[in-house]
Amino acid sequence: MNRTKGDEEEYWNSSKFKAFTFDDEDDELSQLKESKRAVNSLRDFVDDDDDDDLERVSWSGEPVGSISWSIKETAGNSGSNQEGREQLKSRNSFSSYAQLPKPTSTYSLSSFFRGRTRPGSFQSLSDALSDTPAKSYAPELGRPKGEYRDYSNDWSPSDTVRRLRKGKACSLERFRSLQDKLQLLEEAVSMHDGNVITAVLIFLKRTLSKEILFRELEVRQVALRHLIHFLKEIGDQKLLLDLFRFLDRTEELALSHYREHLNIQDPEKRKEFLKTCIGLPFSAEDSAHIQDHYTLLERQIIIEANDRHLESAGQTEIFRKHPRKASILNMPLVTTLFYSCFYHYAEAEGTFSSPVNLKKTFKIPDKQYVLTALAARAKLRAWHDVDALFTTKNWLGYTKKRAPIGFHRVVEILHKNSAPVQILQEYVNLVEDADTKLNLATKFKCHDVVIDTCRDLKDRQQLLAYRSKVDKGSAEEEKIDAILNSSQIRWKN
DSSP: OOOOHHHHHHHHHHSSSOOOOSSOTTOHHHHHHHHHHHHHHTTTTOOGGGGGGSOOBOTTSSBTTSHHHHHHHHHHSTTHHHHHHHHHHHTTSHHHHHTSOOTTSSOOTHHHHHOOOSTTSOOOHHHHTOSSOOOOOOOOOOOOGGGGHHHHSOOOHHHHHHHHHTTOOOOOTTOOSHHHHHHHHHHHHHHTOHHHHHHHHHHHHHHSOHHHHHHHHHTOHHHHHHHHHHHHHHTOHHHHHHHHHHHTOHHHHHHHHHGGGGGOOSHHHHHHHHHHHTTSOOOHHHHHHHHHHHHHHHHHHHHHHHHHHHHHHTOOHHHHHSOOOSOOTTOOHHHHHHHHHHHSTTSOTTSTTOHHHHHHHTTOOHHHHHHHHHHHHHHTTOHHHHHHHHEEEOTTSOEEEOOTTOHHHHHHHHHHTTOOHHHHHHHHTTOOOHHHHHHHHHHTTOHHHHHHHHHHHTOHHHHHHHHTTSOTTOHHHHHHHHHHTOSSOOOOO
16 A cells, blocks of 8 residues: 555554654653663662552553452463463564553552562563563561560560560570579579570570679579589580589589590590599599499400400410400490300409409409309300309218209299200209299290109199190100009199
């Protein structure tokens, strides 16, 4: 269609669109771009937490969240993909700029910082003005207004303690004077809540000098006990020792110093440290314990060095058949005695590794010694040593078996170590109480002991009941039949 120059001027002047010029300072595109640059320059320092009271408006000009906007959003969900493609095409046309709202519209500044929302929702203005996706800015959520009261208000010591007990956050830094801090501590103690007391003590420990803290706690025994327990739990040994020195608790000071040996791994260094603990002001019982601990570790170091050499040489039978599973260093006294009974049972009393030497040196009771030696020799199935352990001679030369731990315990240990039936029966017969003997013999299937005991008790019914438990045609069944048919026994029933 051919138009004259006049027609073209008339068309442009009468149209609702304006011609695009680069030098027109009042055109809408220039204004929008200038607005975009101004807004982007604010991103680094403008807080968007204040936009909650402002209204957000969709591209249709209706407030977001209104009834009409919700209806249109629901109706337009099915065609959201097609609308997205049409919107993408329109971004490159000049007509789309003409439909954009002016910078003075009802858009809030916060909408420029939110970036793109979920698919299908409206775009921010910065997205519409740029071909690249806008950067998303997630606003930091502010605290509820009620939370600021914990830091802005001047809570009294009682209010602060109550809030601590409820698990609410509150600052203790406002209590600066000694009087306020002590009042805070007294309120915490009156609440009878250990966690609150400990929290206040941590605050006092950090903000008061040691001398003032110790002086004030000396007259507040409840808080003092909590502090001592807390220092032990966290391992603050230095402050704990200073506290005991201030309180003149010499025995607790010595025990606390003695506990330091647990942190020393090297055996020689630990031995030297224990030597320094011997002269500390312990009670009589504890002093003997410290001395025994030092002596035992000294013995263990000597035994360990000697046995390691023997084991590596491979010339000792016991170490070849039963290699050591662990070092003896730092083991308890009973474990050391078991080790000695296992590897050094026949050694002379003069050697450090002799079980008899250990028994005399550390005054081990007979019951403990016999029980430990029995467990060690039974594990090795050294039944001759077990027999010798319980055999004693009187002044006339007669032998007798005696067990300070009771023969019923001997039988249980022997059975645990798979002792032969003949040995079990021998020691079951040594049990004095008849009912105990019968129960053990039945439990461990010592048939001869059961039969003989029922015969001695003249208990025909129990003997008949036991006859059903032995094998048919066995020697035990024949023995039971012979006893039942005997006319020389007068049965009780």
